[in-house]
Amino acid sequence: MPPTLILVRHAEALHNATKDYSLHDPELSELGRSQCRELKKNLMGKIPEELDVGLIVVSPMVRTIETALLAFGGLVDKGIPIHAHAGWQENSAKPCDTGSSVEKVAALFPQVDFSHIDPVFPDKRSPVGAKYAYNTQAIVRRAQDSLRELYNRPEKVIIVVSHSGFLRQGVTGHYFFNADYRIFDFEEPKDGNYTLKQWGSTSKGGLGWSWEKTVPIGEGLPEE
Known part of the structure:
Protein backbone atom coordinates (compact mmCIF):
# COMPACT_ATOMS: atom_id res chain seq x y z
CA MET A 1 0.00 0.00 0.00
CA PRO A 2 1.43 3.43 -0.89
CA PRO A 3 2.07 5.87 1.95
CA THR A 4 -0.18 8.62 3.23
CA LEU A 5 1.38 12.03 2.56
CA ILE A 6 1.35 15.02 4.90
CA LEU A 7 2.18 17.94 2.62
CA VAL A 8 3.35 21.06 4.46
CA ARG A 9 4.14 24.54 3.23
CA HIS A 10 7.06 26.25 4.95
CA ALA A 11 6.28 28.91 7.54
CA GLU A 12 6.60 32.63 6.78
CA ALA A 13 10.07 33.53 5.53
CA LEU A 14 11.68 36.93 5.18
CA HIS A 15 10.69 37.33 1.53
CA ASN A 16 7.05 36.65 2.44
CA ALA A 17 7.17 39.27 5.19
CA THR A 18 8.99 41.95 3.21
CA LYS A 19 7.81 41.16 -0.36
CA ASP A 20 11.48 41.42 -1.32
CA TYR A 21 11.92 38.55 -3.75
CA SER A 22 15.54 39.47 -4.39
CA LEU A 23 16.50 37.86 -1.08
CA HIS A 24 18.47 34.71 -1.79
CA ASP A 25 17.24 31.54 -0.08
CA PRO A 26 15.79 33.47 2.88
CA GLU A 27 15.35 32.18 6.40
CA LEU A 28 12.17 32.21 8.45
CA SER A 29 10.79 35.40 10.00
CA GLU A 30 9.95 35.61 13.69
CA LEU A 31 6.29 35.11 12.78
CA GLY A 32 7.33 32.06 10.79
CA ARG A 33 9.04 30.57 13.82
CA SER A 34 5.87 31.18 15.83
CA GLN A 35 3.84 29.46 13.10
CA CYS A 36 6.13 26.44 13.39
CA ARG A 37 5.19 26.17 17.05
CA GLU A 38 1.51 26.19 16.08
CA LEU A 39 2.15 23.52 13.45
CA LYS A 40 4.06 21.37 15.93
CA LYS A 41 1.35 21.65 18.56
CA ASN A 42 -1.41 20.79 16.09
CA LEU A 43 0.17 17.98 14.10
CA MET A 44 2.47 16.33 16.60
CA GLY A 45 -0.58 15.53 18.71
CA LYS A 46 -1.65 13.15 15.94
CA ILE A 47 1.77 11.46 15.77
CA PRO A 48 2.28 8.56 16.35
CA GLU A 49 -1.21 7.76 17.65
CA GLU A 50 -2.99 8.40 14.34
CA LEU A 51 -0.14 8.95 11.89
CA ASP A 52 2.80 6.54 11.86
CA VAL A 53 5.42 8.78 10.23
CA GLY A 54 8.46 6.95 8.88
CA LEU A 55 10.19 9.62 6.78
CA ILE A 56 10.44 13.39 6.39
CA VAL A 57 11.26 14.76 2.93
CA VAL A 58 12.24 18.40 2.65
CA SER A 59 12.99 20.88 -0.10
CA PRO A 60 16.71 21.68 0.29
CA MET A 61 16.13 25.37 1.00
CA VAL A 62 16.72 27.19 4.25
CA ARG A 63 13.10 28.08 5.02
CA THR A 64 11.76 24.57 4.40
CA ILE A 65 14.50 22.90 6.43
CA GLU A 66 14.02 25.35 9.29
CA THR A 67 10.27 24.64 9.23
CA ALA A 68 10.82 20.88 9.25
CA ASP A 77 15.56 13.17 17.52
CA LYS A 78 13.74 9.83 17.78
CA GLY A 79 15.46 8.56 14.65
CA ILE A 80 12.99 9.37 11.89
CA PRO A 81 15.17 10.14 8.83
CA ILE A 82 14.93 13.52 7.12
CA HIS A 83 16.01 13.60 3.46
CA ALA A 84 16.62 16.70 1.33
CA HIS A 85 15.12 16.29 -2.15
CA ALA A 86 15.56 18.76 -5.00
CA GLY A 87 12.29 17.67 -6.59
CA TRP A 88 10.30 19.50 -3.91
CA GLN A 89 11.91 22.94 -4.32
CA GLU A 90 9.88 26.00 -5.39
CA ASN A 91 8.94 26.80 -8.98
CA SER A 92 10.57 30.05 -10.00
CA ALA A 93 14.20 30.99 -10.57
CA LYS A 94 13.95 34.21 -8.55
CA PRO A 95 16.66 34.57 -5.89
CA CYS A 96 14.16 33.80 -3.13
CA ASP A 97 13.24 30.53 -4.85
CA THR A 98 16.78 29.45 -5.71
CA GLY A 99 18.63 27.33 -3.21
CA SER A 100 22.11 27.67 -1.76
CA SER A 101 24.90 25.21 -2.45
CA VAL A 102 24.56 21.81 -0.85
CA GLU A 103 27.82 22.38 1.00
CA LYS A 104 26.41 25.49 2.66
CA VAL A 105 23.03 24.09 3.71
CA ALA A 106 24.52 20.76 4.78
CA ALA A 107 26.88 22.62 7.11
CA LEU A 108 23.97 24.60 8.56
CA PHE A 109 21.74 21.55 9.07
CA PRO A 110 23.76 18.44 9.91
CA GLN A 111 20.59 16.60 10.97
CA VAL A 112 19.47 16.44 7.32
CA ASP A 113 20.59 13.70 4.93
CA PHE A 114 21.73 15.33 1.68
CA SER A 115 23.12 12.13 0.16
CA HIS A 116 20.08 11.62 -2.07
CA ILE A 117 20.04 15.10 -3.56
CA ASP A 118 20.32 15.66 -7.29
CA PRO A 119 23.85 17.03 -7.92
CA VAL A 120 22.32 19.55 -10.34
CA PHE A 121 20.80 21.47 -7.41
CA PRO A 122 20.45 24.47 -7.14
CA ASP A 123 20.78 25.09 -10.90
CA LYS A 124 17.49 25.96 -12.63
CA ARG A 125 18.70 28.01 -15.57
CA SER A 126 21.31 26.06 -17.54
CA PRO A 127 20.56 23.18 -19.93
CA VAL A 128 21.79 20.80 -17.23
CA GLY A 129 19.16 22.14 -14.82
CA ALA A 130 16.32 22.09 -17.35
CA LYS A 131 14.26 19.63 -15.32
CA TYR A 132 13.89 22.38 -12.69
CA ALA A 133 13.06 25.16 -15.15
CA TYR A 134 10.16 27.53 -14.56
CA ASN A 135 7.66 26.29 -17.11
CA THR A 136 4.56 24.11 -17.12
CA GLN A 137 6.10 21.03 -18.68
CA ALA A 138 9.11 20.90 -16.37
CA ILE A 139 7.18 21.57 -13.16
CA VAL A 140 4.37 19.09 -13.85
CA ARG A 141 6.90 16.43 -14.84
CA ARG A 142 8.96 17.12 -11.72
CA ALA A 143 5.87 16.79 -9.55
CA GLN A 144 4.96 13.48 -11.16
CA ASP A 145 8.51 12.17 -10.74
CA SER A 146 8.50 13.20 -7.08
CA LEU A 147 5.13 11.56 -6.44
CA ARG A 148 6.22 8.38 -8.21
CA GLU A 149 9.20 8.08 -5.90
CA LEU A 150 7.02 8.42 -2.82
CA TYR A 151 4.36 6.04 -4.14
CA ASN A 152 6.93 3.26 -4.13
CA ARG A 153 8.31 4.01 -0.64
CA PRO A 154 7.72 1.45 2.14
CA GLU A 155 6.77 3.93 4.90
CA LYS A 156 3.16 4.20 6.08
CA VAL A 157 3.21 8.01 6.39
CA ILE A 158 5.63 10.56 4.90
CA ILE A 159 5.84 14.25 5.78
CA VAL A 160 6.92 16.52 2.91
CA VAL A 161 7.86 20.14 3.60
CA SER A 162 7.74 22.14 0.37
CA HIS A 163 6.44 25.41 -1.14
CA SER A 164 3.05 26.88 -2.00
CA GLY A 165 3.57 27.32 -5.73
CA PHE A 166 4.91 23.84 -6.35
CA LEU A 167 2.35 22.16 -4.11
CA ARG A 168 -0.56 24.03 -5.74
CA GLN A 169 0.49 24.26 -9.39
CA GLY A 170 2.45 21.04 -9.72
CA VAL A 171 1.17 18.54 -7.16
CA THR A 172 -2.34 19.05 -5.76
CA GLY A 173 -4.25 22.07 -7.10
CA HIS A 174 -4.84 23.18 -3.49
CA TYR A 175 -3.75 26.40 -1.78
CA PHE A 176 -1.35 26.19 1.14
CA PHE A 177 -0.85 29.16 3.46
CA ASN A 178 2.36 29.51 5.44
CA ALA A 179 2.94 26.56 7.83
CA ASP A 180 -0.38 24.93 6.94
CA TYR A 181 -0.65 21.30 5.89
CA ARG A 182 -2.95 18.90 4.11
CA ILE A 183 -3.11 15.11 4.28
CA PHE A 184 -3.51 12.95 1.18
CA ASP A 185 -3.73 9.35 0.11
CA PHE A 186 -2.65 8.19 -3.33
CA GLU A 187 -5.32 7.26 -5.81
CA GLU A 188 -4.74 4.33 -8.14
CA THR A 195 -2.97 11.81 -8.25
CA LEU A 196 -3.87 12.41 -4.63
CA LYS A 197 -7.12 12.39 -2.65
CA GLN A 198 -7.25 14.77 0.29
CA TRP A 199 -8.57 13.86 3.71
CA GLY A 200 -11.77 15.76 4.40
CA SER A 201 -10.44 16.87 7.77
CA THR A 202 -7.85 19.11 6.06
CA SER A 203 -10.11 20.72 3.43
CA LYS A 204 -9.25 24.16 4.88
CA GLY A 205 -5.75 23.07 5.81
CA GLY A 206 -4.94 21.17 8.97
CA LEU A 207 -4.57 24.48 10.81
CA GLY A 208 -7.62 25.96 9.07
CA TRP A 209 -5.52 28.72 7.51
CA SER A 210 -5.89 27.86 3.80
CA TRP A 211 -8.52 28.39 1.12
CA GLU A 212 -10.82 25.55 0.14
CA LYS A 213 -10.92 26.48 -3.54
CA THR A 214 -8.77 24.56 -5.98
CA VAL A 215 -7.11 25.25 -9.35
CA PRO A 216 -6.15 22.95 -12.23
CA ILE A 217 -2.64 21.56 -12.14
CA GLY A 218 -0.38 23.87 -14.13
CA GLU A 219 -2.63 26.94 -13.86
CA GLY A 220 -0.63 30.16 -13.95
CA LEU A 221 2.62 28.58 -15.06
CA PRO A 222 4.42 29.88 -18.15
CA GLU A 223 4.75 27.69 -21.19
CA GLU A 224 8.20 26.58 -22.22
Missing part, protein backbone atom coordinates in the same frame (compact mmCIF):
# COMPACT_ATOMS: atom_id res chain seq x y z
CA LEU A 69 13.28 20.96 12.13
CA LEU A 70 11.32 23.43 14.26
CA ALA A 71 8.02 21.57 13.80
CA PHE A 72 9.20 17.97 13.54
CA GLY A 73 12.60 17.99 15.21
CA GLY A 74 11.23 15.70 17.90
CA LEU A 75 10.69 13.00 15.28
CA VAL A 76 14.22 13.48 13.97
CA PRO A 189 -2.35 5.54 -10.87
CA LYS A 190 -3.93 5.83 -14.32
CA ASP A 191 -1.77 5.74 -17.44
CA GLY A 192 1.26 6.42 -15.28
CA ASN A 193 -0.29 9.56 -13.80
CA TYR A 194 -0.15 9.97 -10.02
